[in-house]
Amino acid sequence: MKVQLKDVHKEFKKEQNQKLQVLDDINFDIKEGEFVSLLGPSGCGKSTILKLIAGLETTTAGEVLVNGKAVNKPGTDRIVVFQEGGLFPWMTVKENVSYGLNLKKMSKTEIEEKTMDGLRMVHLINFADAYPHELSGGMKQRVAIARALVMDPEVLLMDEPFAALDEQTRLVLHKELQNIWRNTGNTILFITHNIREALTLSDRVLLMSTRPGKIKKSFTVQSARPRDPADSVIVDLERRVMAELEVEMEKVLKEEFGDDYSFKTDNLRSSDHRDMGSHI
Amino acid sequence: MIIGIWEVISKLGFFPTFMFPPIIIPNEPGGVTVIGTLIGSIISGQIVTATGTTLVRLLIGFSIAVVLGLTFGFLIARYKWVDDTLGFFVTALQSIPSIVWFPLAIVWFGLGNASILFIVAIGATWTMTVNSSTGFKNVPSIYMDAAKTLGSSGSHLLRTVIIPASVPHIISGLRVAWAFAWRAIMAGELLGSTGGLGYLLDLGRSIQAMDLVLSIMIVIGVIGTIIDNQVFLRMERAVARRYGQTV
Numbered sequence: 001m002k003v004q005l006k007d008v009h010k011e012f013k014k015e016q017n018q019k020l021q022v023l024d025d026i027n028f029d030i031k032e033g034e035f036v037s038l039l040g041p042s043g044c045g046k047s048t049i050l051k052l053i054a055g056l057e058t059t060t061a062g063e064v065l066v067n068g069k070a071v072n073k074p075g076t077d078r079i080v081v082f083q084e085g086g087l088f089p090w091m092t093v094k095e096n097v098s099y100g101l102n103l104k105k106m107s108k109t110e111i112e113e114k115t116m117d118g119l120r121m122v123h124l125i126n127f128a129d130a131y132p133h134e135l136s137g138g139m140k141q142r143v144a145i146a147r148a149l150v151m152d153p154e155v156l157l158m159d160e161p162f163a164a165l166d167e168q169t170r171l172v173l174h175k176e177l178q179n180i181w182r183n184t185g186n187t188i189l190f191i192t193h194n195i196r197e198a199l200t201l202s203d204r205v206l207l208m209s210t211r212p213g214k215i216k217k218s219f220t221v222q223s224a225r226p227r228d229p230a231d232s233v234i235v236d237l238e239r240r241v242m243a244e245l246e247v248e249m250e251k252v253l254k255e256e257f258g259d260d261y262s263f264k265t266d267n268l269r270s271s272d273h274r275d276m277g278s279h280i
Numbered sequence: 281m282i283i284g285i286w287e288v289i290s291k292l293g294f295f296p297t298f299m300f301p302p303i304i305i306p307n308e309p310g311g312v313t314v315i316g317t318l319i320g321s322i323i324s325g326q327i328v329t330a331t332g333t334t335l336v337r338l339l340i341g342f343s344i345a346v347v348l349g350l351t352f353g354f355l356i357a358r359y360k361w362v363d364d365t366l367g368f369f370v371t372a373l374q375s376i377p378s379i380v381w382f383p384l385a386i387v388w389f390g391l392g393n394a395s396i397l398f399i400v401a402i403g404a405t406w407t408m409t410v411n412s413s414t415g416f417k418n419v420p421s422i423y424m425d426a427a428k429t430l431g432s433s434g435s436h437l438l439r440t441v442i443i444p445a446s447v448p449h450i451i452s453g454l455r456v457a458w459a460f461a462w463r464a465i466m467a468g469e470l471l472g473s474t475g476g477l478g479y480l481l482d483l484g485r486s487i488q489a490m491d492l493v494l495s496i497m498i499v500i501g502v503i504g505t506i507i508d509n510q511v512f513l514r515m516e517r518a519v520a521r522r523y524g525q526t527v
Contacts, residue, residue, distance in 0.1 A: 056425050073426040086426045089523045090444040097439070100430035133524020151430065 002187045003030040003053060003155055008062035010048055023046050024212035030189060035181055037190045037198035037205045041248050045213030046191045050157050053189065054080050066155060076100060079148040083160045087132040093143050094128040098150045118146035121180060137192050138169035158190045162197065174200055177228060195241050199234045200227045207241060209248050217244060301491040318495035327499055333475040334465060341400025341463045349408025351456065357416030366432040370409050370459065378403030379467040386472065396468040403464030404457035411453025415446025447519055462504055
């Protein structure tokens with residue numbers, strides 16, 4: 001097991017001894033080379049789990065193990081790709097990508113080589129000397145991915161990396177991420193609130209429930225790669241995940257707008273009459 | 281326009297010429313003009329030497345203020361207890377005009393360079409502290425997290441992330457601090473020093489040469505504007521461009 005979470009609890013202290021329980025009894029494993037997605041409504045603690053594995057936060061109870069060793073601080077074996085703005089605006093693309101390498105004991109030529117390899121992998125070799133603000137949103141995320149990959153991380157943690165991108169760019173990056181994953185064999189934990197994104201990319205999708213955050217269900221995506229979003233397995237899974245997620249969303253909405261709020265009233269799914277019972 | 285009105289008032293003779301000297305055209309043949317005195321004293325080196333003295337003092341005082349301001353700012357941002365004590369105190373200190381410190385400075389350091397430097401430094405330090413602590417406090421946590429996971433920590437983190445991320449705040453701090461220092465040094469030199477533009481102003485007053493006083497005022501205004509526009513504004517713009525912010 002590459003990553004193990006054992007009975008992880010996390011509370012945040014609010015003012016005056018009030019505590020907010022964010023994560024409750026989280027247990028899951030990620031195998032070596034596996035691509036796992038964490039899916040859940042916003043505010044369910046997905047990003048907190050990622051920060052725990054990255055070592056940017058500590059658990060209130062339970063432990064996080066990477067390669068069998070307990071995590072208590074950030075380390076270069078676990079690299080995070082953030083949603084946006086994770087690049088340093090005062091550095092060029094090249095300087096951003098080589099930032100972590102400069103901290104390793106490496107020769108200048110080796111660093112240069114690895115940086116260029118990383119940029120080539122994400123097709124940004126021509127933008128090596130540009131500053132992040134000169135790039136489009138999709139290019140920035142490519143740089144962030146390159147910056148993470150050159151570190152040869154044991155685990156790649158991705159925190160909604162494509163959430164801020166437009167649909168077309170996202171589809172392209174999905175394809176490229178799958179290629180990169182196939183070529184490097186990285187272990188990836190991918191956080192998203194986009195069901196289709198999770199299903200297209202991952203071997204396994206962990207669905208989270210909210211307040212406090214728990215792992216509600218695990219779906220294994222047994223579909224051939226490269227993935228096709230129109231694949232019947234994925235379409236079917238998508239519906240099942242959506243049904244589970246709706247329950248969670250209703251819970252959140254009821255909490256926010258009162259008990260009489262109903263998400264499903266007047267909302268007959270148009271596909272239901274054409275559904276020949278494929279989900280049975 | 282303003283020069284024109286000035287000339288007219290001067291020539292109407294309400295005031296003696298020494299109190300209200302003309303700027304360009306002398307009131308009587310061979311009489312004094314501000315421009316004449318300005319050019320004359322630049323050629324004779326009087327103003328040039330004085331400007332040099334003032335700028336050297338200013339630069340030293342300002343550098344001390346910047347170093348102190350950055351240090352205090354960092355400590356305030358880094359340690360909660362420093363923020364609670366010094367941070368609160370700084371706000372109070374900031375509202376004291378620096379010249380108010382002068383009597384104290386004279387007693388502590390005597391009349392002379394040390395007192396002037398003290399005034400300049402104390403005038404600029406607090407603004408610098410406030411600005412740099414704001415900058416350090418507002419480093420986006422995403423940069424810190426990214427750098428930490430990439431293996432950075434301690435002084436490397438400070439050098440490569442915390443300081444660059446606060447540069448925009450620091451530069452606007454420098455600009456305001458410079459303005460404070462510039463005012464402080466004039467006040468200080470006027471009250472008690474030898475050499476420097478402020479001293480020359482005081483000399484002009486005591487020999488009742490308003491032409492000299494006015495020409496020094498022009499020099500002060502010009503130097504202040506040049507430094508603000510050419511040095512700090514440019515620096516601000518250059519940083520904004522590189523960081524991809526719109527000004």
